[in-house]
Amino acid sequence: MKLRWTSVAWSVAYLLLLLSLATPLTVITMFFLIVPGILLYTTLSTRVFLLHVAGVWLAVSLIFGPVILLQAVYFIIPSIVMGYLYKKRVPAFRTIMTGAGTILLEFLLVLLISTVFFDFNLATAIEDLLNTAMTPFTNVADSSLTGGFVWSPEMSQQFSSLTVRMIPFTMIVFSLLIAAVAHAISRPTLSSLGHAVPKLPPVRDWRLPRSLIWYYLIGVLLQWFGGESVQQGFMGTILLNLMPLLQFLFMVQTASFFFFAAYHRKWNPVIPILLIVAMLFIPPLRIVGILDIAFPLRDMITRSRR
Known part of the structure; x- marks a missing residue:
């Protein structure tokens, strides 16, 4: 009975989160949208899970129309992936990375379909959005409110181009954040419901691979000596995303x-x-993190206490 009422409660939470997609709150709630799906899939059989999801989708489609189901499908897929891995007791780090990878692949697929079949140009859309938002700052150099600042169409084009080139980094961080938030909420919740789920090791025990040092060194050398052709070409786009990620x-x-x-x-x-x-x-x-990866700093700390 407790589990059944818990499932109903999380179905209601799932419904409210889906309804929030039609409001400005979606900027915040999107980071929690996969949580109810994870909990429902992990704690219920596949048939009962589908019944809960179908009921929520029916309700939300009656309120906002069937179009919102496209967004619901987008977020339920990583929920099922992470829920499946939780059922298999897969290590937490692998579950988070797999969930993040699923979200990232979905975004790339949506972007590809939008570009190929609907002639969607992300750079143009961002440029139009910037031009609309910055219209009050255009050609108002004499205004005391702007302090002589002028936002020109050329600046919009440059910023939109930079934004498009930074999409890989943005989406990687975005996907990791969603998956990490989902794990931070789902793991203790599942444990309280009697479902043992592996947890991440303590932060103090996290160790990144030493190969990252070499990637960073190569990136720095290319930035210093690569020249204009490297900075503006495909390699420049890779560096533009790789270096902030490594940092x-x-x-x-x-x-x-x-x-x-x-x-x-x-x-x-x-x-x-x-x-x-x-x-x-x-x-x-x-x-300090670079030195910690490259040298045995931790051994020095533990050795000094013996």
Whole structure:
């Protein structure tokens, strides 16, 4: 009975999240949309899961029309993938990465279909959106409100082009964030319902592969000595997405090292959090993560305590 009422509650939550897609709240709620599907798929049989989802989809289509079901399908697929992996007791890291990869592949497929069959041009759409949003700043250089700032059509074109080139990085981070949020909510919820689900190791034990150092070094050398042809070509697009992604990973490794040092040195738990906040304002601190990957800093910390 408890499980059945829990399933009904999560179906209602799923319905509310789908309804939010037609409101400005979708900017926030999209990060939680796959959670109810994960919980329902993991705790229910496939037949009962389909009945719950069908009931929710029927209700939302009656309210907003069948078009919204396209978005519902988009978010239910990663829910099923992650739910299936939870049922198989797959390690947490693999589940998160698989879920993120599914979301990323879906986006690329949607973009491909929109471009090929509906003649959708993402760069043009972004440029039109920017031009509309920045119209008040166009040709108003003498206005005291703008301080002489003028937003020209050329700036819109340049920014839209840069945005399109940064899509891979944006979607990778976006997909990882959705999958990570889903795991952070789903794992303890499933555990409370009696479904043992593997959890991620403590942050202090996270270790990234050393090969990232070589990728970063190659990227830096190409940026320094690649010339204009490399910066503007296909390789330039790769670097434009690869370097911020590597820098983000190094920041994650730095955070892991701070927690590792605090754990073994018996620091106040607030200290690593303060160091991470400082790193957000002082990006060069991520070099700690690079050194942690390249050299045995952790062995030095643990050895000194023996």
